[in-house]
Amino acid sequence: MLDAMASQWRTFQRLAEQLVFNEAPKLIRNLQQPDGLSRTIQQGIRFGIEVGLTALGAVPTDQQAAITAGRPVTENIVPTAHRARRIVYAPDLDGQADPGEIVWTWVVFEDDPTRGKDRPVLVVGRDRTTLLGLMLSSQDRHQGDPDWVGIGSGSWDYEGRASWVRLDRVLDVPEEGIRREGAILERDKFEVIAARLRSSYSWS
Secondary structure, three states: OHHHHHHHHHHHHHHHHHHHHHHHHHHHHHHOOHHHHHHHHHHHHHHHHHHHHHHHOOOOHHHHHHHHOOOOOEOEEEEHHHHOOOOOOOOOOOOOOOOOEEEEEEEEEOOEEEEEEEEEEEEEEEEOOEEEEEEEEOOHHHOOOOOEEEEEOOOOOOOOOOEEEEOOEEEEEEHHHEEEEEEEOOHHHHHHHHHHHHHHHOOO
16 A cells, blocks of 8 residues: 555655656747746646646556546547548537537546546537547557648647547547547548548448
8 A cells, every 4th residue: 555655755756756747848938928827827737737647547447437536537449440431620619519629528448448548639520429549649659640630739628739630440439438528530630530531431
């Protein structure tokens, strides 16, 4: 028990050091520029969320379950062709997530359903209250992978890193389980993804 608590404390300590020595100077510089104020606030919120979620990885599985128990999680991941349908770009910040918008949801790991991670997801359709989403990643190892498409950077990533969208798997996302971010993918980038879904995965 004591060893587990010590390990968790070391994790929080490392994250706190990263915040103080790496991120704080960036935020201060941005605060000195009026145009960067709103983005700085957004980045600060995102960093705080991700610090907590990173630390969550050090928490025992039963405690993870307790933390995520308050909302549905995304646990159904299927081959993209199994969800084939008409895809239309229709973002509209009206309180419901629509195709073209990027939201965040807790996604369980395919190889270990008892664990998971909060991830950004591109909405490409819906079945009533279940959103159909494609997972985003900022890992540059996906560059050149035929199952991933690069979409550049956007407000869904607080560090402004380039992102890639996974094409060969669709996430069934419970709408009640999302954190709405209000991020919208540009239409030309969405259409590149839509074209790949039509040509390779039987979407229309």
